[in-house]
Amino acid sequence: MPLTDIQLRQLKPRAKQYKVSDSGGLYVLVTPNGSTLWRLKYRFDGKEKVLAFGAYPDTSLARARERRSDAKSLLAEGIDPAERAKAAREEDAALNEHTFANIATEVMEKLRKEGKADTTLKKKQWLLDKAIADFGDLPITQLKPATVLATLRKVEALGNYESAKRLRSTIGQVCRYAVATARADDDPTYALRGALIAPKVTHMAAATTRDEFAEVVQAVWDYEGGAPSTRAALKLMALLYTRPGELRLALWDEFDLEAATWTIPASRTKMRREHVKHLAPMAIQILQDLRRETGSNYRVFPSSIARDKPISENTLNQALRRMGFEKDQHTSHGFRASASTLLNECGLWDKDAIEAELAHVGADQVRRAYHRATYWQERVRMANWWADEILQILKESH
Structure with a gap:
């Protein structure tokens, strides 16, 4: 009989202690100290x-x-x-632990360990x-x-x-870190694009300092959204520009x-001439991993919607937007500007070799041939060095 x-x-x-049943597996456990405890007996997976x-x-x-x-x-x-x-209890505990302030502290500590300049750290902390x-006391998920x-x-x-814009970007950096560390599902600052008054300055659509480029690289490698082809394409854009x-x-x-080569046919290059790129081991590994994901598809980056078509031209930029990078901060095409700027600034490589790697047109046909042959x-x-630089950035971020 029910209780x-x-x-x-x-x-x-x-x-x-003894039990008194109600119904449907529900009962109370009466203990010697006088407690009356509710219990439900059930079976799951045969246990x-x-x-x-x-x-x-x-x-x-x-x-x-x-x-x-x-x-x-x-x-x-x-x-x-x-x-x-159990999951509900853990979630409740996480709400108290994973506040914006606590995660912001982790981000600042991470930046310190990465050796960021004191000036950069002070600006970040001032904004945060x-x-x-x-x-600060609000759970990051809320x-x-x-x-x-x-x-x-x-x-x-x-x-x-400009400060409001930078503050939005800095808050987004904390939120993206929370997403990457599995303590949040999204970056709320992404929804605020276009909500602020735009500063009357000209912004480059590319990350052209090492710190800025490192932030993009870290976000790309931590990104878990989209299809495998999208994630691989973003990484290869950073590596191959x-x-x-x-x-x-x-x-x-x-x-x-x-x-270790990729031959881009003349029909698809801007200059309408074949362009060969060297593939660093890191790029080869990404391609091999992607091949296992996409199977026998003849396209390297098939659309997840229509397998006989490639990913759309907006797919990569949309992924960058989801990471929190606005179109005036970094774009898929911006990886070229990032590489061009940083390769030239490091002073290790001949400028003509860099131009050849970027498939830019030389002064004349002779110079173009010289680029392809002499600078190979x-x-x-240079391609291997660039891949090592990206690998070093990733090591610094973990």
């Missing part, structure tokens, strides 16, 4: 399990039966209610302090675009449009992984 409140109130402790629902009368008879019904519903869906309850003052915008509007109201159209339309028969060995060394 009643009168029966529950009349239960007395004994020398040993008998017990789920605790609290103590009576704090958990009433009606509430215990509601929780029993909820558990039965989960079992009907093939879900272990004990595991669901504004955000922390407003919503941070909404409207909350962030309210803080940005305070800065904007003072006429500090070709024109986006040359990459996304690539076919497997253009690659000779044993010879230097281009090979």
Whole structure:
């Protein structure tokens, strides 16, 4: 017979604990110290399990039966209610631990370990302090675009449009780190693109300092959204810095992984002449991993919607937007500007070799032939060095 409140109130402790059943596996466990504890016995994957629902009368008879019904519903869906309850407890604990302020502190510590300049660190901390003052105690998963915008509007109201923009970017950096470390699902600052007054300055659509490029590289390698072809294409854009159209339309028969070369046909290059790129070991590994993902498809970067078509021309930029990089900060084409700037600034490579690697037109036909032939060995060394630089950035970020 099902239990009643009168029966529950009349239960007395004994020398040993004992059970009194209700129905459907629900029962109370009466302990020698007088506690009356709700328990649900059930089976999952052939094993008998017990789920605790609290103590009576704090958990009433009606509430215990509601929780029993909820558990039965989960079992009907093939879900272990004990595991669901554990996940809920962990989520509640995470809400108190994974606040914006705590994660911002982790980001700043990470930047310090990466050897960022004191000036950079001070600017970052100055911006973060504004955000922390407003919503530092808020769990990162509860941070909404409207909350962030309210803080940005305070800065904007003072006429500090550039600072408001940088503050949005810095908050986004913390949020993207939270996503990368599995403590958040998205970056709320992405929804605020276009919401702020644009500063009257000219922005480059590429990350052209090492710190800026490192932030892009780290975000690309941490990115878990999109299809495998999208993630691989972003990494190869960073490594090979070709024109986006040359990459996304690539076919497997253009690659000779044993010879470590990619021959881009003249029909797809801007200059309408064949262009050969050396593939560093890192690039080859990405291609090999992608080949296992895409199977026998003749396209290197097939669309996840239509397998006989390549990824769209906006796919890479949309992925960068999801990472929090606006179109005036970095684009897929911006990887070329990043490489061109950093390769020239390092002073290790002949400028003509860099131009040849970028497939730029020389002064005349003779110079173009000179680029292809004379600079090939230097281009090979340069491609390997560039891949090592990216690998070093990734090591610095972990």
